[in-house]
Each structure stands twice: as structure tokens, then as C-alpha cells.
């Protein structure tokens with residue numbers, strides 16, 4: 570059962586508010602005007618750790634003594650601009666490209682980057698899902714698959730992979746299915762920075778990919794797990810929205826808990842009815858992803874039902 574086709578999702582996610590740019594700024598205006606201004610912006614989070622904002626999922630950049638690590642890569646057409654902004658902070662080669670999950674707005678640049686990064690790393694299920702979605706493509710459009718994978722194909726199995734690079738330690742963790750069945754959280758403990766992929770949407774209603782093993786309960790379980798060890802002064806890169814801290818992750822977890830309680834108290838209500846009776850005033854700091862994911866569709870998905878098209 571798929572809530573939305575992969576292609577529809579990839580297309581729809583183009584318009585997700587990935588960056589904290591205000592509406593009307595160059596990145597959002599004149600969609601059909603050419604040439605489009607480069608949407609990339611970079612924010613320094615710690616010594617040698619950065620977040621890059623563009624038009625897909627947020628990107629992480631870690632620079633070590635002799636190498637760089639990229640976390641996610643948005644869409645293929647944005648790769649030249651992405652590499653340009655990476656070059657603005659480092660000339661070091663990109664040794665690892667880590668994918669937080671398989672969605673097109675996070676791995677869309679894999680094929681274009683394949684020859685420029687040494688190895689692509691992801692959860693086992695990410696490679697499997699990418700292979701499946703590429704099976705019907707012509708051979709020139711195939712590739713960019715993760716070469717190092719970790720984690721059990723059974724999404725319930727939790728696993729951790731440690732990368733030691735030039736004295737820096739980076740942890741990749743899969744805490745069971747949440748947004749999908751291949752989510753990887755990327756933490757750099759020494760810098761108190763974590764990229765949470767789409768387990769964390771900062772101030773936004775999240776998309777949950779029911780067709781790829783995601784669930785509201787899984788999202789909450791992942792967030793609880795992260796909050797149990799995340800240092801207070803951490804900086805957290807969300808899949809979408811501005812960089813946040815531990816309190817923003819806790820606020821997002823509390824929001825999802827409120828959504829879950831509301832659904833449990835009203836099992837017969839449709840997404841539209843759940844939206845109409847939700848205490849929006851208490852959660853006025855959360856915005857929907859309309860037109861891709863309006864509140865009623867969000868409630869349908871959160872309740873485990875594919876929304877009506």
C-alpha cells in the first residue's frame with residue numbers, strides 16, 4: 570500500500586520548504602523565470618560542520634583533516650550549485666556521501682555525484698528501494714547506489730555504524746522504522762551535531778511514508794530515542810525546515826504525541842474531521858506542507874490511512 574507514488578513524492582517534495590528563506594526571497598520567487606538563481610545557502614554549526622539549504626532535503630557537510638563528508642544531496646540539477654557552495658568552505662575531496670533515506674529529494678543527486686565521491690553509504694533498505702525504483706529506467710539513468718550499506722533488511726533491527734575518518738568519529742544509527750524503513754541518523758558526538766533526516770521536520774507537519782514502512786508511532790519512537798541521549802546544547806539538522814536544537818526536537822515529538830492522542834480519541838473521524846477538531850491554537854508554531862500535504866491529508870497519513878487523491 571503506497572500513499573503516493575515515488576515519482577509523485579519526488580516531484581511534490583521539490584516544493585517543500587527546505588530552507589529558512591522567507592517567502593518572496595529569490596529562492597522562492599519567479600519559479601518559471603530563467604535562469605533561476607542558485608538556491609543554496611550555507612550555515613556553520615560547529616568547527617568544520619555545516620548545513621546547506623537548497624530546494625530538497627537539508628544537506629550536512631563535515632570537513633575532517635584531509636576529507637569531507639556529505640549527508641544527502643537533493644536533486645540532480647542542483648548538484649553543480651551544491652558543489653560550488655561546498656568548495657566555498659573546503660577543497661578537500663568528498664570521501665563519503667551518506668544518504669539519510671531513499672526519497673528523491675535526498676538522494677536525487679547521487680548519480681551526478683557518483684564519480685566525485687569515493688563511497689556512498691546508507692541503510693540496506695535504501696539501496697534495495699533505489700534499485701527497485703531504477704529497475705524500469707534506461708541504463709544511463711541508473712546508478713548512484715550506496716556501495717557500503719549497513720543494517721538488517723528487517724527494519725525493526727536497530728543498528729549503528731561508526732566511521733572514523735582523520736581522527737573524527739561519525740555515527741550512523743538506525744533506530745527502527747520511522748519516516749521510512751531505512752532512516753539513518755548521522756551524529757558527530759564531538760561537535761554535538763546531528764542530521765536527523767526526515768525523522769525531524771522543524772516546525773512542519775511531517776510526511777510519513779506508509780508505503781515504505783513509516784508510521785507515526787515509529788517517528789515518535791525514533792524521536793524518544795534521540796531525546797534520551799542528545800546533549801542539551803546540540804544543533805540538529807532536520808530533513809526540512811531551519812536548523813534546531815534539542816528543545817525543537819522535543820517540541821516536534823510533543824506535537825506528534827498530541828496528534829497521536831487526538832487520533833486515538835477519535836478513531837472514526839476522517840482526516841478532514843481530525844483537522845477541524847485539532848487544537849491548532851496550542852500548536853500554532855507548526856505549519857502544513859500544502860499543497861503537497863495539507864492538514865487533512867497529514868491526519869489521514871498519521872492515522873495510517875492513505876489520503877484520498
Ligand SMILES: [Zn+2]
Nearest residue numbers: 670672748767
Ligand atoms: Zn523523506
